[in-house]
Amino acid sequence: MNRILIAEDEPRISAFLKKGLEANGFATTVVEDGNGAAYLARSQDFDVMLLDLVLPGKHGLKVLEEIRDRGEQLPIIILTAFDDVQDKVAGLEAGADDYITKPFRLEELIARVRVQLRKTHSPQKEEMLLQVGNIVLDLRKRQVQVAKRLVELPIREFTLLEMLMRHPGEVISREDLLNHVWGYDYEPNSNIVDVYIGYLRKKLGNKLIETVRGIGYRLRE
Numbered sequence: 458m459n460r461i462l463i464a465e466d467e468p469r470i471s472a473f474l475k476k477g478l479e480a481n482g483f484a485t486t487v488v489e490d491g492n493g494a495a496y497l498a499r500s501q502d503f504d505v506m507l508l509d510l511v512l513p514g515k516h517g518l519k520v521l522e523e524i525r526d527r528g529e530q531l532p533i534i535i536l537t538a539f540d541d542v543q544d545k546v547a548g549l550e551a552g553a554d555d556y557i558t559k560p561f562r563l564e565e566l567i568a569r570v571r572v573q574l575r576k577t578h579s580p581q582k583e584e585m586l587l588q589v590g591n592i593v594l595d596l597r598k599r600q601v602q603v604a605k606r607l608v609e610l611p612i613r614e615f616t617l618l619e620m621l622m623r624h625p626g627e628v629i630s631r632e633d634l635l636n637h638v639w640g641y642d643y644e645p646n647s648n649i650v651d652v653y654i655g656y657l658r659k660k661l662g663n664k665l666i667e668t669v670r671g672i673g674y675r676l677r678e
C-alpha cells in the first residue's frame with residue numbers, strides 16, 4: 458500500500474484528504490506543523506508527500522529545502538492556498554515535483570499523486586484493476602467492462618463507481634460520495650449524487666446499486 462504524508466494544518470482539508478486518499482486505497486499520515494512534517498519525512502518511509510506551504514512552526518518551503526538538502530527523492534506535491542504564482546515558482550525551484558491550488562477536487566489530486574507514483578514505482582505496486590461481480594474497472598485505462606462489454610463512463614461517473622467498487626457491500630453516505638467525487642467545496646444539499654447514481658444505473662443495470670434510504674448507496678457484491 459502506498460503511503461502518503463499529509464502536511465496540512467487546516468483540519469477540514471486534512472480530513473478531506475485523509476478520507477479521500479484512504480477510500481482510494483492509500484495509507485495516510487497527517488501532520489499539522491512544519492517541524493513535525495520535516496521529522497516524519499526524515500524518519501519514516503513515504504511514497505508521496507502533500508505539503509501545505511503556510512504551516513505553523515516551519516514554513517513548507519523550509520521543510521521542502523531540508524528534505525532536498527538531504528538528497529531525498531520523495532515526491533512532493535505542494536498545496537498552495539491561493540492561485541499564488543510566486544509560491545508555485547518558489548516551491549518548484551526548491552524541488553517540489555508538482556503543485557495543486559486550493560480548492561481542488563479529490564479526483565484531480567489523486568490523478569497527480571498517481572503521476573508521482575508512476576515515476577518512482579513499478580505499476581504493479583498499486584492496484585490498477587478493481588472487480589466486483591461482472592464489473593471490471595481499469596484505473597489505468599479509465600475503462601469499465603460489464604460482462605466483458607465495454608461501457609463508456611465520463612470521469613465523474615467513473616469516480617463514483619470506483620468509490621462504490623472499493624467498498625462492495627458497504628453503505629456509503631451521500632455526503633461521502635459528494636466529498637469524494639465533487640470535492641469539499643460542493644453544495645452539501647445538492648441532489649447531484651442521486652442524479653449520477655441514476656446515470657450509472659441506466660448504463661450498468663438497475664440491480665447493481667442499492668438505495669439505502671436516508672443514508673446513501675451500496676454496491677451489491
Ligand code: CA
Nearest residue numbers: 466509511512
Ligand atoms: Ca496552512
